[in-house]
Amino acid sequence: MVKLDIHTLAHHLKQERLYVNSEKQLIQRLNADVLKTAEKLYRTAWISKQQRINLDRLIITSAEASPAECCQHAKILEDTQFVDGYKQLGFQETAYGEFLNRLRENPRLIASCLVAGEKLNQDNTQGVIHTVFTSIYGNCIMPEDESYLLQVLRYLIEFELKESDNPRRLLRRGTCAFSILFKLFSEGLFSAKLFLTATLHEPIMQLLVEDEDHLETDPNKLIERFSPVQQEKLFGEKGTEKFKQRVQEMVDSNEAKLVTLVNKFIGYLKQNTYCFPHSLRWIVSQMYKTLSCVDRLEVGEVRAMCTDLLLACFICPAIVNPEQYGIISDAPINEVARFNLMQVGRLLQQLAMTGSEEGDPRMKNNLAKFDKSCVAAFLDVVIDGRAVETPPMSSVNLLEGLSRTVVYMTYSQLTSLVGFMRNVMSSDQLKEDRMALENLLANLPQNKPGKSSSLEMTPYNTPQLSPATTPANKKNRLPIGLFFGYTFWSYFLVCR
Numbered sequence: 001m002v003k004l005d006i007h008t009l010a011h012h013l014k015q016e017r018l019y020v021n022s023e024k025q026l027i028q029r030l031n032a033d034v035l036k037t038a039e040k041l042y043r044t045a046w047i048s049k050q051q052r053i054n055l056d057r058l059i060i061t062s063a064e065a066s067p068a069e070c071c072q073h074a075k076i077l078e079d080t081q082f083v084d085g086y087k088q089l090g091f092q093e094t095a096y097g098e099f100l101n102r103l104r105e106n107p108r109l110i111a112s113c114l115v116a117g118e119k120l121n122q123d124n125t126q127g128v129i130h131t132v133f134t135s136i137y138g139n140c141i142m143p144e145d146e147s148y149l150l151q152v153l154r155y156l157i158e159f160e161l162k163e164s165d166n167p168r169r170l171l172r173r174g175t176c177a178f179s180i181l182f183k184l185f186s187e188g189l190f191s192a193k194l195f196l197t198a199t200l201h202e203p204i205m206q207l208l209v210e211d212e213d214h215l216e217t218d219p220n221k222l223i224e225r226f227s228p229v230q231q232e233k234l235f236g237e238k239g240t241e242k243f244k245q246r247v248q249e250m251v252d253s254n255e256a257k258l259v260t261l262v263n264k265f266i267g268y269l270k271q272n273t274y275c276f277p278h279s280l281r282w283i284v285s286q287m288y289k290t291l292s293c294v295d296r297l298e299v300g301e302v303r304a305m306c307t308d309l310l311l312a313c314f315i316c317p318a319i320v321n322p323e324q325y326g327i328i329s330d331a332p333i334n335e336v337a338r339f340n341l342m343q344v345g346r347l348l349q350q351l352a353m354t355g356s357e358e359g360d361p362r363m364k365n366n367l368a369k370f371d372k373s374c375v376a377a378f379l380d381v382v383i384d385g386r387a388v389e390t391p392p393m394s395s396v397n398l399l400e401g402l403s404r405t406v407v408y409m410t411y412s413q414l415t416s417l418v419g420f421m422r423n424v425m426s427s428d429q430l431k432e433d434r435m436a437l438e439n440l441l442a443n444l445p446q447n448k449p450g451k452s453s454s455l456e457m458t459p460y461n462t463p464q465l466s467p468a469t470t471p472a473n474k475k476n477r478l479p480i481g482l483f484f485g486y487t488f489w490s491y492f493l494v495c496r
Helices: 002-060 067-078 086-104 107-119 123-135 143-161 169-172 177-188 192-211 220-224 229-233 239-273 280-293 300-321 336-352 363-365 374-383 411-426 434-442 489-495
Strands: 463-467 482-486
Touching: 002 067, 002 123, 002 177, 086 123, 086 411, 086 434, 107 143, 107 177, 107 411, 107 434, 123 177, 123 411, 143 169, 143 177, 143 239, 143 280, 169 177, 169 220, 169 300, 177 192, 177 280, 177 300, 192 239, 192 300, 220 239, 229 239, 239 336, 239 374, 280 300, 280 374, 300 336, 336 374, 363 374, 411 434, 434 463
Parallel strands: none
Antiparallel strands: 463 482
């Protein structure tokens, strides 16, 4: 009887061991699948952000970037492939990987170097800013990277905007490090996309369906939109009282339509304030807190800067170009609808500035028909957020427990970044952070990255680099690895 029980126990233990081993293998396969999917996500995110930068380059600086060149660049990005970085860097892979990892974990140093590079008027500063976001911080897919980038933005407020003689003009230009990083961050932030879609989809669709005419409120510009024959048909003989009266009637009609439209936008804005991204709220509150302490800046001017950041840099671009932000997908936007969307955006910005000297006197008639505190109240909610020092953690963390182990960048981006940092260190712009940068660069080889100091990159062997960052667990840090991807030479020629 005892032998039978022992035999049964041994059988059960064997079955349990087989089951445990089977579950372990299944977990290992699932982990491998997760890592493979995550790697695919990182690569897709890198390529898509490069495509977005390429598109912005075509739209904003069309004189410098021809459509043919941008189309070629887009095609090359689609064909991008990646290979291990050590195949290009050899034993230098560890040094460059450690450099990028330590740089990633020092947001203050990154902010100081970017500001110093702008003061030196380095040509590659904007490219380095893009590299910081897309490569070092991996498009902020991971919560840890998002937290680091928010700290970079906070330091840029302190080092760049606070020290500027005219911070609002600097912010409005959209070419400073803070503006570029904020734009890249807000465009790719998942919670920002949710907020913009929830807030703007319905009113924009309603505008596209209902409006057929330009909602022009300037009488002179309204007349110019019609030919002399159309003017006489619509308003009568030019110069008569009847002509002026009919023009004013159309202006009043357009103003009434605009008021109705803007009120709908404001209603959805109030309705969805609860889902405004916490990270963007933290940035705005940090800006208000930091700049309010500057003696030469009045509170009204600081508030105007926060308005520019929220509306001119975040909400209004999505109103004017909703298709670029994924708010609408299949509805065509003609020239009339685009103009009306721009009118809505202008009114929202003017409403936010109600009570300040920034108000446009030509729009006083329109603004008088709104609740003067409607948009300003939304701004107050955002500004009055707790200005804590620590950036907020992402409320939607779908990648909990997963650590990013790679960073993707081109070979030219690596050399440009290192060259940028060395130029900054050799200048006298850095003060407190000079020693930290010097320690970072000390372990890097002086020659060009590659297996051999005599290696010259040809148009056909120039690789694309992606060094790895460390896992989130800093107590058990893994060695840094590097990864490359080969593309056509023209890609690097365009990106340089």
